Amino acid sequence: MTLKYIFKSKQKWFQMIRQSSGILLIVVVIGLVVNQIRSDRLPLVADWSPEARLTLESGESMVISIEEARELCSSQSATFLDARSSELYEHGHILCARNLPWNAVDEHFDTVMADIHQDALLIAYCDGENCAESKDLALELSYRGYENVRVLVDGWSLWVEQHLPVEKGPWQGES
Structure with missing residues (x-):
């Protein structure tokens, strides 16, 4: 393996991690917004005793x-x-x-x-x-x-x- 191939492979991994993180962030934001719009919204923090x-x-x-x-x-x-x-x-x-x-x-x-x-x-x-x-x-x-x-x-x-x-x-x- 050449150094150029390894470097390119690392760049692809970082790009994939960055894209996955972006998608996850978008999904979390959408979930929070939908929860706030719902009439029977779920509490984000609650006492479950x-x-x-x-x-x-x-x-x-x-x-x-x-x-x-x-x-x-x-x-x-x-x-x-x-x-x-x-x-x-x-x-x-x-x-x-x-x-x-x-x-x-x-x-x-x-x-x-x-x-x-x-x-x-x-x-x-x-x-x-x-x-x-x-x-x-x-x-x-x-x-x-x-x-x-x-x-x-x-x-x-x-x-x-x-x-x-x-x-x-x-x-x-x-x-």
Whole structure:
């Protein structure tokens, strides 16, 4: 290889990198402009913690603490809804919980929610801090007209860690 060929090859690489960078810059600028024009624009910087993701447009948080949940369960002042699958529910769940699995919410909704008034306090939970099923269930319940819905983030794990009452088996209301 001659020095002239290597030098020409480097020039082509630099030209290709410069052109690719220019295209990337143009795409980023177009994306930012389109995002600003959209009515439902995406925030460029946001808090993605579970608490922030569970804040209603009104600014009210849907999150409930384990202490509040324990008190509400022991006083039977709230209905707990386990958003996990029926199999996980049967292996163990909060003592006063019903099973309304998010992956089959339409199928089970009428049976599970038949005797619950729309102004009743509902607490949805699943397992894991990043579990979205309880949030999705809570938002669905709000959409269906239930006004007092909360989420116990990492509910099952926290409940077990605190040695709070649990039970196994299917929900007694299931057929």
